[in-house]
Amino acid sequence: MMVLIHTDVPGTLRNFPITRRCHHMLLMFLRYSACLVVCFASTLVEAKMPHIVLIMADDMGYGDPTCYNPNSKITTKHIDRLAAEGMRFTDAHSPAAVCVPTRYGLMTGRYPFRMPNVERHKPRINRGRTTIASLLRDQGYETQMVGKWHLGFDFDDISEEHRRGPVDNGFDSYFGIPRSLDIPPYYYLRDRLPVAPPTGMIAANNSVEEGWTPIQGAFWREGALAPGFRHIDVLPRFSDEAVAVIDAYADSNSENRLFLYFALPAPHTPWLPTEEYSGKSGAGMYGDFAQQVDDCIGRVLDALDRHEMTDETLVIFTSDNGPVWYPHDTERFDHASTGPLRGMKGDAWEAGHRMPFIVRWPGTVTAGTMSDQLICHVDLMATFADILNATLPKGEGLDSVNLLPALVDHPDRTTLRKTLISQSSKEVLGFRKGPWKLIPTRGSGGFTRSTDADQGPEGQLYNLDDDLGETTNLWDDHPQIVEELTLELAKAQAGVRTAPE
16 A cells, blocks of 8 residues: 655745735644654554565566457456556666576665576575565565566475575575576476476477477477476466465465466467467467466466455566577567567567566556666565565665655656666667667677677667667767766676666
């Protein structure tokens, strides 16, 4: 619950002659107003904080949901429902254009270039680091996670206890997979233990014969496999588990609030729509799989409805980075998974990290609204802290900016995000300030092979207000802006907080 009290006293009132009667009436009004403020404050203290459901898709493009792209060939009625009942952001970003660094930023409120440099698949979050889950748990929330972790584990034997995963980073319980569904070994975890250790093997798979590149389609790598584990079962299984979390919470009559982080492993590869969804979209097996993702989201929303939790729940939907979607895919299907943006997953260009981001919070966020406020996944840390009236420990959530003012009708934009740092798959850091975007190298910095990567200026500068598709490089035209943004990026890399205080 949020109450906003706004008073606006015209300046002309200061010169208005006040009689003794007027003076008395004014004093009575002020006393009454003070009483109202106290009453409202008391109501706020007594009011329960919202349940929070955070849903993150994996590799879903900016142009996939119909609410972002009316010409989408994918039916996304449940994502569209969230947009109709909440606020849709058009300038929201993941902190990176690939999975692992984005999830680090989401969990810690820190840009991923600050992430520890460790061996692949080792724990990425330092011991004792505050996460959004530990923040909420410390404030009395029941914290549950279902889905893809991809921030590493520490274990001596893969069949034994996995340490430093979700339940050691603020979650009360966890069911999921350790990393992406195309990276072995393939097995489920519940809390710290494998449901069944990966004792078998599976051969590599791809769908080249269907016209996709080798890293698209029903693609996975060869590796260890748990008995009974089938890739096609994972998305339905996760949906069952997420719904079960809500059902169990509702049946428990708990006095605490619920935080559910539903980290979908899709529509990341392997694209494996079940029979019910095969051929249902106009964007091939990718579109079919994305449509199945939408229905998984619908199942969670239906569970909230069924238990009459909807009006008390803050729901956030987003994606971790852009899709693996080439220009020839857009031509084949007449479907722009990346929308009007340049590039794709992995790139420093916008399609790599500009994401769908929708917030539904009945009674606080006005339904059917849209915001062009610049925001980032790292901002959830400071936002949750403000909702809970909690203070973050010193040094935690270093890059997080409270986006709560953007969710209300009269935002104070002076406290909102002014700059953004995004990271490509090759760890190229792009810097955004206002409409200006700096990429301090040539080319995409990621998966897209650029024909002009070795030509032209040594870096890239775009005015996104005029050129959202990043087609006109202004690096040579505005050297003073290049210098200014380069200096600010260097300060941030040196550990200086770029967020408004």
